Amino acid sequence: MGSLQDLSSGPSPSEPVNGGRKYAIPHVPDLDSRRREALKRFRSPLRRLGIFIKRFTPLILVLGLGVLLVLNAAVLNAFLLALNFVWQLAFGILITLVQFVAIFWFMSRSRVERIRPEDPKVITFDNYWGQANLKALVRQWLGLLSDRETFIRMGGRYINGLLLYGEPGTGKTMLAKAMAGEAGVAFISMEGSGFRNMFWGVDTLKMMWFVRKARKMARRYGAAIAYIDEIDAVGASRGGVMGGKGGPGMGGMGGAGMFGMGGSGALTRLLYEMDGLGVRSFTERMRAKAAKLFGRKPPERNWHVLFMGSTNRPDVLDPALVRPGRFDQLIQVNPPDKAGRREIVQGYLATIRHDDSVDVEAIVADTAKSTPAQIMAALTKDAVRIALFDRRSLVTQKDIEQAFLQQWMGIENPIEEMAPDQRRQIAVHEAGHAVAQHYLLPDQRIVHLTIVARAQSLGFMLPLDQVEMYSYPLRRIVADIMVGMAGHVATRIVFGEEWTGAYSDFQQARAHLRHLQSLGFFGPPVMEPGPETAARIEKMLADFWRDLEGRVETLLRAHCGTLIALADSLLKRSSLSQSEVLAILNPAPKAVDEGTGDAVPPVAEAAAGNGHAPACSELELVASA
Numbered sequence: 001m002g003s004l005q006d007l008s009s010g011p012s013p014s015e016p017v018n019g020g021r022k023y024a025i026p027h028v029p030d031l032d033s034r035r036r037e038a039l040k041r042f043r044s045p046l047r048r049l050g051i052f053i054k055r056f057t058p059l060i061l062v063l064g065l066g067v068l069l070v071l072n073a074a075v076l077n078a079f080l081l082a083l084n085f086v087w088q089l090a091f092g093i094l095i096t097l098v099q100f101v102a103i104f105w106f107m108s109r110s111r112v113e114r115i116r117p118e119d120p121k122v123i124t125f126d127n128y129w130g131q132a133n134l135k136a137l138v139r140q141w142l143g144l145l146s147d148r149e150t151f152i153r154m155g156g157r158y159i160n161g162l163l164l165y166g167e168p169g170t171g172k173t174m175l176a177k178a179m180a181g182e183a184g185v186a187f188i189s190m191e192g193s194g195f196r197n198m199f200w201g202v203d204t205l206k207m208m209w210f211v212r213k214a215r216k217m218a219r220r221y222g223a224a225i226a227y228i229d230e231i232d233a234v235g236a237s238r239g240g241v242m243g244g245k246g247g248p249g250m251g252g253m254g255g256a257g258m259f260g261m262g263g264s265g266a267l268t269r270l271l272y273e274m275d276g277l278g279v280r281s282f283t284e285r286m287r288a289k290a291a292k293l294f295g296r297k298p299p300e301r302n303w304h305v306l307f308m309g310s311t312n313r314p315d316v317l318d319p320a321l322v323r324p325g326r327f328d329q330l331i332q333v334n335p336p337d338k339a340g341r342r343e344i345v346q347g348y349l350a351t352i353r354h355d356d357s358v359d360v361e362a363i364v365a366d367t368a369k370s371t372p373a374q375i376m377a378a379l380t381k382d383a384v385r386i387a388l389f390d391r392r393s394l395v396t397q398k399d400i401e402q403a404f405l406q407q408w409m410g411i412e413n414p415i416e417e418m419a420p421d422q423r424r425q426i427a428v429h430e431a432g433h434a435v436a437q438h439y440l441l442p443d444q445r446i447v448h449l450t451i452v453a454r455a456q457s458l459g460f461m462l463p464l465d466q467v468e469m470y471s472y473p474l475r476r477i478v479a480d481i482m483v484g485m486a487g488h489v490a491t492r493i494v495f496g497e498e499w500t501g502a503y504s505d506f507q508q509a510r511a512h513l514r515h516l517q518s519l520g521f522f523g524p525p526v527m528e529p530g531p532e533t534a535a536r537i538e539k540m541l542a543d544f545w546r547d548l549e550g551r552v553e554t555l556l557r558a559h560c561g562t563l564i565a566l567a568d569s570l571l572k573r574s575s576l577s578q579s580e581v582l583a584i585l586n587p588a589p590k591a592v593d594e595g596t597g598d599a600v601p602p603v604a605e606a607a608a609g610n611g612h613a614p615a616c617s618e619l620e621l622v623a624s625a
């Protein structure tokens with residue numbers, strides 16, 4: 001040790017002292033002299049007496065008490081009473097503790113679904129129809145899950161987690177189950193919200209319990225898929241959905257303490273578990289030690305837990321959860337394309353009794369963007385119910401169409417004895433939509449036109465795309481706005497005044513207008529927001545709205561006869577199918593004028609040809625007369 005003197009003279013450049021820094025070292029007494037002093041203190045007679053008393057006091061007390069008990073019955077009695085009290089107290093505490101532990105143990109157990117490879121309820125890709133690309137993608141990981149050796153020898157690292165996201169009903173949960181079945185590994189699944197609990201800490205226990213079960217199954221079957229459904233319930237960002245601060249209770253939604261909703265504890269534990277997947281468990285460590293003792297190579301782990309999760313809201317998940325190393329692969333599950341839908345429709349049709357009227361291609365064409373869950377429900381639940389309550393044992397195409405209509409628009413809820421003028425107004429409103437739709441959007445077809453109330457609407461016109469659209473020109477949005485306007489414009493030109501009932505049309509048209517503006521339809525969408533810009537935009541949109549309304553009015557006046565004919569037909573029959581609507585909108589070849597041999601145009605066209613479109617109010621609604 002260098003002295004102060006040495007230090008003040010400064011270190012030589014080749015020998016840095018104290019890491020190269022210069023400072024004074026405080027005086028440290030010699031260690032030997034300190035030890036000597038301590039020994040001296042220990043050997044003093046007073047000290048020795050103190051040690052003796054300390055060591056033997058309990059013995060002396062017990063002996064004294066024993067003598068007292070033997071000599072005095074009252075003391076003995078009091079002693080027994082005290083002993084009884086202490087025993088009862090200890091027993092009470094023990095029972096409370098046992099109850100507490102039992103409650104926590106019970107609460108940490110959750111409802112999980114377990115599917116073992118030998119279970120009869122195992123599903124495979126044979127039951128998972130459509131989604132060919134998705135299956136091809138996950139098949140790669142499945143192949144590696146059941147045969148990891150070559151992959152690991154090549155230096156590959158198996159993924160820890162696979163996250164499925166997409167719209168509800170696209171088949172995420174079913175895919176996870178089918179993956180386990182296909183790979184012949186175990187499957188254990190738990191609902192994200194199942195980890196929540198009113199007591200703080202129980203969510204962590206539940207996650208530990210879940211992972212322990214998954215590991216146990218993996219050890220038994222070589223691999224296991226640990227699936228957390230609706231993982232956003234447990235894995236929502238700890239910083240809050242919008243980046244706001246959340247407490248530890250609900251993962252971004254606040255609520256800490258003993259009675260917090262307990263969400264982020266489970267998340268933290270999940271993060272830890274996914275990180276520590278490669279860490280050896282206690283048993284593995286013991287086995288490795290035993291192997292080392294006998295000079296053998298520690299046994300290699302031959303099982304793997306693949307975490308899987310699914311969510312409709314990947315945007316709210318904690319970034320730590322979706323970083324590589326945890327949920328390494330994010331897979332979007334979309335509604336199936338046409339070929340996929342065909343496979344799904346055929347698959348479910350094979351499970352129900354139906355007649356020859358059922359047209360697979362028509363169903364596939366009508367169900368663009370439908371999810372497998374919707375197709376399954378319409379075919380196997382609603383269509384069968386409709387047929388059964390109509391006293392038929394076979395499902396028809398009509399039942400299936402009804403089933404899809406119920407799904408999209410709600411169940412029919414006809415209003416009995418509606419006043420004729422109100423019924424007439426609804427018919428004209430819907431006919432207005434249909435006429436505009438027919439002329440403005442020829443790439444769609446009207447599959448249903450009705451004035452029977454369903455859910456929120458008093459009537460509706462349902463168009464579907466002729467060809468599946470994934471992108472489209474902006475003019476189509478303009479046409480959509482005009483079709484939306486056509487309902488109230490028809491009412492105005494037939495009845496001479498506006499009616500209620502166009503609220504949702506307006507709402508949609510407004511949304512379309514804003515959409516158009518954000519897509520640059522009115523010029524580059526680069527204006528800085530501010531009161532002046534907002535006023536300019538509002539004026540521009542209002543002018544555009546008025547212009548479109550004017551065009552819709554011209555169109556409807558030009559096809560006034562068709563409009564009235566359609567409204568008439570609706571008043572008579574309440575609902576019109578695709579072919580019935582088309583029969584009015586595209587009438588059969590025009591009648592021929594006997595005198596000239598020319599085709600006789602419909603009334604509206606004839607009037608327009610004369611340069612005079614008739615006011616719709618001049619034409620009569622026959623059915624209502």
Ligand SMILES: Nc1ncnc2c1ncn2[C@@H]1O[C@H](COP(=O)(O)OP(=O)(O)OP(=O)(O)O)[C@@H](O)[C@H]1O
Nearest residue numbers: 127128129167168169170171172173174372373376
């Ligand atoms: N590819 C498919 N083939 C056959 N049936 C399917 C397919 N995908 C989904 N289904 C059907 O749809 C139902 C719902 O699917 P699933 O529960 O997997 O949807 P999900 O995407 O997990 O929905 P959510 O996001 O609401 O949890 C399944 O029970 C099954 O009957």
Ligand SMILES: [Mg+2]
Nearest residue numbers: 172173229310
């Ligand atoms: Mg699901």
